[in-house]
Amino acid sequence: MASLTSRLEHTVKPDALRAYLAELISTFLYVFAAVGSAMASRKMMPDAATDPSALVAVAVASAFAFSVAVYAAANISGGHVNPAVTFGMAVGRHISVPMAIFYWISQLVGSVLACLLLKVATHVPVHGIPQEMTGFGASILEGVMTFTMVYTVYTAGDPRHGPLGAIGPLAIGFIVGANVLASGPFTGGSMNPAYSFGSALVGGSFKNHAVYWVGPLIGAALAGILYDYVVFPVQVPGIADGLGV
Numbered sequence: 718m719a720s721l722t723s724r725l726e727h728t729v730k731p732d733a734l735r736a737y738l739a740e741l742i743s744t745f746l747y748v749f750a751a752v753g754s755a756m757a758s759r760k761m762m763p764d765a766a767t768d769p770s771a772l773v774a775v776a777v778a779s780a781f782a783f784s785v786a787v788y789a790a791a792n793i794s795g796g797h798v799n800p801a802v803t804f805g806m807a808v809g810r811h812i813s814v815p816m817a818i819f820y821w822i823s824q825l826v827g828s829v830l831a832c833l834l835l836k837v838a839t840h841v842p843v844h845g846i847p848q849e850m851t852g853f854g855a856s857i858l859e860g861v862m863t864f865t866m867v868y869t870v871y872t873a874g875d876p877r878h879g880p881l882g883a884i885g886p887l888a889i890g891f892i893v894g895a896n897v898l899a900s901g902p903f904t905g906g907s908m909n910p911a912y913s914f915g916s917a918l919v920g921g922s923f924k925n926h927a928v929y930w931v932g933p934l935i936g937a938a939l940a941g942i943l944y945d946y947v948v949f950p951v952q953v954p955g956i957a958d959g960l961g962v
Contacts, residue, residue, distance in 0.1 A: 727813070733819070736793055739794040743794075744799075746789070747782045747785075748911070748912050750781070751782055752916055755842050756838065758775055779890075779893055779894055780893050780894025785890075786798045787885075787889055787890070795812075799866075799908070800911050800934075801863050801909065801933035801936070802870055802937060805937035808941045809942070821911075829915045832916050835919075841919045842920065843920035843921075844904065844916060844917070845922075852928050855928040855932070856932035862896040862908050864940045865940075866892050868940040873885035893908065904928065
């Protein structure tokens with residue numbers, strides 16, 4: 718019991734509590750902007766589902782919002798803003814499992830709160846896949862996109878690349894926006910289980926929801942393993958305190 722208590726003690730320290738709050742707020746900011754941009758596109762463009770300009774608008778909003786969200790939380794929690802990123806960091810042992818669980822809770826709550834607030838305006842859109850696409854194929858697509866995002870997060874947060882300042886979050890935002898452009902018509906370009914969970918819960922549909930957990934978590938884990946043990950295997954103390962990790 719004493720051993721378990723000592724292992725959990727670090728999860729309730731003031732710095733940890735501030736990190737959870739930072740993750741909640743940043744995830745709220747990101748999901749509010751990402752879901753809100755999708756809602757605005759549908760409101761302004763009746764044929765938003767087939768209008769390329771609507772996809773571009775959502776991609777740009779997602780890129781900017783994620784960059785800001787990561788930057789806002791980077792020096793407090795590491796700026797994960799995504800359960801998949803947290804999972805990748807846990808696999809790479811940059812964050813403890815108990816603390817990662819609290820990060821997940823904070824991120825999910827932030828997403829749900831954002832979607833609840835948006836529901837006041839109109840129906841909240843839910844991520845889904847087209848009929849011609851299988852759940853396996855959608856999981857692969859989400860996994861590949863999340864792999865590229867988490868790999869970028871690792872690269873941007875590695876102090877061996879030198880101080881990047883605001884460029885790091887911007888780079889992460891760029892890959893998020895690019896992936897939304899690449900996959901919007903197929904899976905919605907989530908790459909973020911919290912984002913999909915919040916919209917599914919408030920929107921009232923969990924159809925094919927496993928796609929948005931299985932793919933991103935596997936992709937994130939592979940990115941963390943590849944970066945830490947193959948590409949840059951030398952461990953540097955303090956990497957978890959870097960930008961976006």
